[in-house]
Amino acid sequence: MTIRHPLQHAVVDNRLSELTLLYQFSNTMLSTIRLNKLTHLILTALTMPASGLFERSLIFLRNEKSEILQGMLGVTRQTSEELEIIGEQDSLGSRWDISDEVVNRQRSNEFCSRVRRSRIAINEDCQLIRQVISERRMGHMHECSCLECPVGCSIRKLCKGTFAAVPLVAINKTIGIIVVDNPESGSEITQEQLHFLQLFANQAGMAIENSMLYNQIEETNDNLRDARERLLHGERLAAIGEMAANLAHELKNPLITIGGFAGRLLKALPEETREYSYADTIVSEVSRLEKMLTEILSFSRKPTICFSRCDLLEILQDCISSCTTTLEDSNITLSAQLKEGTWPLSGDPHQLKQVFLNLMLNACDAMPDGGRLSIILDHAPLDKKSAVVSIQDTGGGIPKETLPRIFSPFFTTKHHGTGLGLAIANRITINHYGSIEAENSENGALFKVTLPLAVYNE
Secondary structure (H helix, E strand, C coil): CCCCCHHHHHHHHHHHHHHHHHHHHHHHHCCCCCHHHHHHHHHHHHHCCCCCCCCEEEEEEEECCCCEEEEEEEEECCCCCCCEEECCCCCCCCEEECCHHHHHHHHHCHHHHHHHCCEEECCCCCHHHHHHHHCCCCEEECCCCCCCCHHHHHHHCCCCCCEEEEEEECCCCEEEEEEEECCCCCCCCCHHHHHHHHHHHHHHHHHHHHHHHHHHHHHHHHHHHHHHHHHHHHHHHHHHHHHHHHHHHHHHHHHHHHHHHHHHHHHHCCCCCHHHHHHHHHHHHHHHHHHHHHHHHHHHCCCCCCCEEEEHHHHHHHHHHHHHHHHHHCCEEEEEEECCCCCEEEECHHHHHHHHHHHHHHHHHCCCCCEEEEEEEEEECCEEEEEEEEEECCCCCCCCCCHHHCCCCCCCCCCCCCCCHHHHHHHHHHHCCCEEEEEECCCCEEEEEEEECCCCCC
16 A cells, blocks of 8 residues: 655645646636636736645737737735635536626726736847747746836836746747736746646637637628618618619600690790799709609719810810809809810810819809809819819808718709719719819809820820
């Protein structure tokens, strides 16, 4: 019969205690995928009085993009309460749990706040970083070690005396570190404790990695769900748009007929009669409806661009000529600074004319009591291969809250119109590889249309 020495019994008891803790921790890691709860369980298990391991523990997770260690949590012996045991205490199937109240107390602690504010740069010149992050080996630092190292100083601001740092490794990648120390008693960290910490960290690293992967999968699923909803919503809107386009097309013919007969009645009736006023209202409203239907059809159709050689200066001059009567009737002064020369474009002159006419007429609508319309044609400041047309009014500007939405379809601040004019203009400009920008100037709104100039070999 073999008689064991009391010291051997103590060693065996310690090993059994370690194995029991590790087994319970393994069961615990399988019970949750919440990263926040997981970090609290890990650090509380290392610092709770029953474990007899460490008086304080900290966890840092690695941000691979910025290459820093981000402080996530710090737990002390004072904030580390005994973990709840789920299942029979002596059963191999038992596991730990932590309440939300304990989690909140730990997170609101001053020491935890200091840890969460901490950022440690991953610098290979640092002995501790090289050993723990790159070589994935435990670092056991004393007060005399790394006195001049920035990383050692950063951790020493949080830890007192001797501390140990162990890597959290998952799939051959260091995802963070755990730091432990004994600030109250100042006792040394033993080799047995370091051995247990290494085994513990191996399981913790895998559990944290699994939690991160699960969260990424959840986020991806949410994004896919949102994309699917947007796709279905887009399909519904497309169906509604197609129906609206067909309806607009069908309504246009009877409106033209109504307008034609109303126009004939208008010519046949004496102006002083009440019937003449009715017919005049019918003609004007039919004309407005026809314009709205034309814009809806123009927006709903797939645009076809007949690219040809054209001149931007000629297009602007045609637009100004078309707006002359409107400018005079509205008491608007025109200031046109069109730089002479050739301004060759490759595009559809009719569609481009629609863009500038829309902007000019919108400017006139913004100045019902008169004002000043400025049109400038020049090269782009940083790109001489592009032309910029600036159209500025003195109509008071666009409200800041509506400025980002003015190019959205069916958005309008006018009492009449469909809100498609700027949306169509924006689409035409984009199809010509250009852009429209809107901003508020000193006394009104400023629109800048940028278009690439074409190069033709004569």
